[in-house]
Each structure stands twice: as structure tokens, then as C-alpha cells.
Amino acid sequence: MSGVNGDLTTRSADSAAYRPRRSVLYMPAANERALEKARSIPADALILDLEDAVAPDAKDAARERAGAKVADGVYGSREVTIRVNALDTRWHADDLRAAAQAGPDAVVVPKVGSARDVHAVEKGLEAAGAPDHTRIWAMVETPVAMLHIEEIARSSQRLAVFVMGTNDLANELHAEHVPGRAPLLTGLGLCLLAARAAGIAILDGVFNNIRDLDGFEAECVQGRQLGFDGKTLIHPGQVEPCNRVFAPTEAQVEESRNILAAWEEALASGRGVATVNGRMIENLHVRNAQRILAVSEAITTLERETSSPAPPG
Known part of the structure; x- marks a missing residue:
């Protein structure tokens, strides 16, 4: 059975209207063919990825390609974001500057662990001339983030979405990936509480086994039942069941x-x-x-x- 979660508005200076984020698909920005294919994939939102999916020697080209796709508006009305490299990497400043100039709907920032991290991203966006509509999506994926999640949630008016990084969280907890995700429920619950208290959206993490569609759908149902607005995805084949589960029946x-x-x-x-x-x-x-x-x-x-x-x- 499908369902629905999430606030009708995200907290923002302009009270931005609710946007569907049932399915949010990562697309490697270094892969022109993948970016072109994304135009026909019915995901609610896209993350043009400059981080994990891009090799170090392809970072510069991926950055330019992602910015060009955003500027050209080839993805129509759907929400389009750019995932930059983490704050402590040598690519972050250039990524953030290029993303600000392209003006996507949001910049997705990995490994956010404190309000200070959000403030640094906000400052960088504003210094580079980012438009007001470019929000911050904070990836929360470490024990440090879990322990500071409320202050992160209330750190900036640009902050619109939490994105759960469940792979990294499990790794740092030394936890196993098991059906039902019992080892992660404490962190997931803390982030959901903080997101709802602050009035921002929250997306569940990825499901790694792209061949296990039954397991994927079960995890979508669990995410919906917990209260997530939608789920981040790593394969186009995951879009349809995700859209169905996170939509009202x-x-x-x-x-x-x-x-x-x-x-x-x-x-x-x-x-x-x-x-x-x-x-x-x-x-x-x-x-x-x-x-x-x-x-x-x-x-x-x-x-x-x-x-x-x-x-x-």
C-alpha cells in the first residue's frame, strides 16, 4: 500500500511551496550519456553528482557539464540539484562556486556534521552570487551529525532538505546492512525528529542492491512509514516503485x-x-x-x- 509524508512547505524565506521528492535520482555528472538519459526518467528530482560517482581526474569536466545542464534547463519542471564534494576536499570551493553560478534548485553537501558546516556553505554560495532559490540539501551521514542534528536543522534559512547517507552511517557505526535496518533506526529517528521540528524535508538513503526490487520496495515502505518524504536512488529501475510507494493512494x-x-x-x-x-x-x-x-x-x-x-x- 502506498502512502505519503512530509510538510506542505519547506522552511524558507519565501515560504516555497511543497515540491514532490518521492524519488531523487543520483546521476554521474561525468557521464554525458547518463545526463541525457535523465531527461526521460520520471524521477521527481535529480542530483547531478560531482562526488562519489566521479573519478578525481574527471572532476573538472563533470563540474562544467553539470553547470551547463542546469543553465540550459533541459530537465524541465523537476527539481535539479548538484552534489558538490565535501567541505574538506580540494574540489569543494570550485564546485560550490560553479554551482552557485549555475543556480540549481539546490546544492547537495556531503558529510555535514555541524551548523558551522552549513554556515560555511551558505557563505560560499552567497559570495559566489547564488540566487535566492538555490537551497542547501545537507547530507547527514556520520555519528557526529546525528549528535548535532537539531542545531544543523535550524542553522540556515537556505537549508531545505536533509539527505540520509545510510551507507556512510552504517560504515562509521561498524553496523551491518540488514533487512529492517535496526542498526540505523536511532539515527534515522533523530534526523526525522529534527527535520519535522525545524520544518524541513527529509529523504531516506539509497538501497544498494539494484537487482533486489522486492527488498527495495520493502525499504521504501519502511521509509514512508517512518515519515520520510521520499528516497534517494542509484538506478532508474528504482524510480517507479519509489514513486508509487511515496504517493497517496x-x-x-x-x-x-x-x-x-x-x-x-x-x-x-x-x-x-x-x-x-x-x-x-x-x-x-x-x-x-x-x-x-x-x-x-x-x-x-x-x-x-x-x-x-x-x-x-
Whole structure:
């Protein structure tokens, strides 16, 4: 069964409207063929990757290619981000400067461990002339980040999304990758609490075995049940099940409409309570119904706008 999570807005200076982030696909920026293929992949958002997927001797070319794709607008209405190299690498400053000048929807920053890290990225973006719409997506993937997650979540108005780095977190914990992810649940829970408290979105980490679609879908369901807005992906074959799991079902949409109709009728007649299918309806149910309908509408709009590949820039 599918479901839906997430706030209707991300915390920002301009109160940016909710954007679907059910499926967020990493694409290696060094691979022109992959970047071209991404135009026809129905992921909600893309991460043009300058980090793990790019060899050291290809970093400069990948940086230029990612910036050009963003500037050309070849991916249409979907959210397009650039993952830079980590703050302590020799490529970070050049990556950040180039990304700021290209003006993507966001810059994805690995290994964020403190509010100071976010402030450094924010300062670098502003110094390089990044537009206001370029947000920060912080990858939280270390024990240090888990222990400082609330201060990170509240560190900047540019910060819009947490991205869980579950591979690195498991490695640093000396934990095993097991079904159900019990070794990671403490960290995942802390990050979810901080994201919801600060009003920012949060994405689940990647699933490594691209051939295990049953295991992947089970992890998507778990992520949705925990409260994630969507999931980061490493293969186009993961997009369809991810989109399905993280979207409202037709039954949820219909029930939400019935809740709002019953609530409006109750208010019009001077009653402070309503019932739907024998269930008492309160304000929290109304807010959840409004959220589900807004998410469903945003998904429909995005899918309509991206149903045809964008023309070349």
C-alpha cells in the first residue's frame, strides 16, 4: 500500500511551496550519456553528482557539464540539484562556486556534521552570487551529525532538505546492512525528529542492491512509514516503485476529500465535530487530509509537466 509524508512547505524565506521528492535520482555528472538519459526518467528530482560517482581526474569536466545542464534547463519542471564534494576536499570551493553560478534548485553537501558546516556553505554560495532559490540539501551521514542534528536543522534559512547517507552511517557505526535496518533506526529517528521540528524535508538513503526490487520496495515502505518524504536512488529501475510507494493512494485521496467535506458541513451547521465512516474527525485529521490532497495535486502537476522530455536547451 502506498502512502505519503512530509510538510506542505519547506522552511524558507519565501515560504516555497511543497515540491514532490518521492524519488531523487543520483546521476554521474561525468557521464554525458547518463545526463541525457535523465531527461526521460520520471524521477521527481535529480542530483547531478560531482562526488562519489566521479573519478578525481574527471572532476573538472563533470563540474562544467553539470553547470551547463542546469543553465540550459533541459530537465524541465523537476527539481535539479548538484552534489558538490565535501567541505574538506580540494574540489569543494570550485564546485560550490560553479554551482552557485549555475543556480540549481539546490546544492547537495556531503558529510555535514555541524551548523558551522552549513554556515560555511551558505557563505560560499552567497559570495559566489547564488540566487535566492538555490537551497542547501545537507547530507547527514556520520555519528557526529546525528549528535548535532537539531542545531544543523535550524542553522540556515537556505537549508531545505536533509539527505540520509545510510551507507556512510552504517560504515562509521561498524553496523551491518540488514533487512529492517535496526542498526540505523536511532539515527534515522533523530534526523526525522529534527527535520519535522525545524520544518524541513527529509529523504531516506539509497538501497544498494539494484537487482533486489522486492527488498527495495520493502525499504521504501519502511521509509514512508517512518515519515520520510521520499528516497534517494542509484538506478532508474528504482524510480517507479519509489514513486508509487511515496504517493497517496486513490483511497487516501478519496477519504481526504470526504473528511474535508464532512468537516465543512459540520462547521456550517455549528458543530465542532464530524464523523466519516463512523470515525470521529478532529482538527489533526483535517490538517492531514489537506496535506494529502496538496501532495497529490503537486504530484499530478509535476507529472503532467514532465510527461514529455524537455527540448534541448
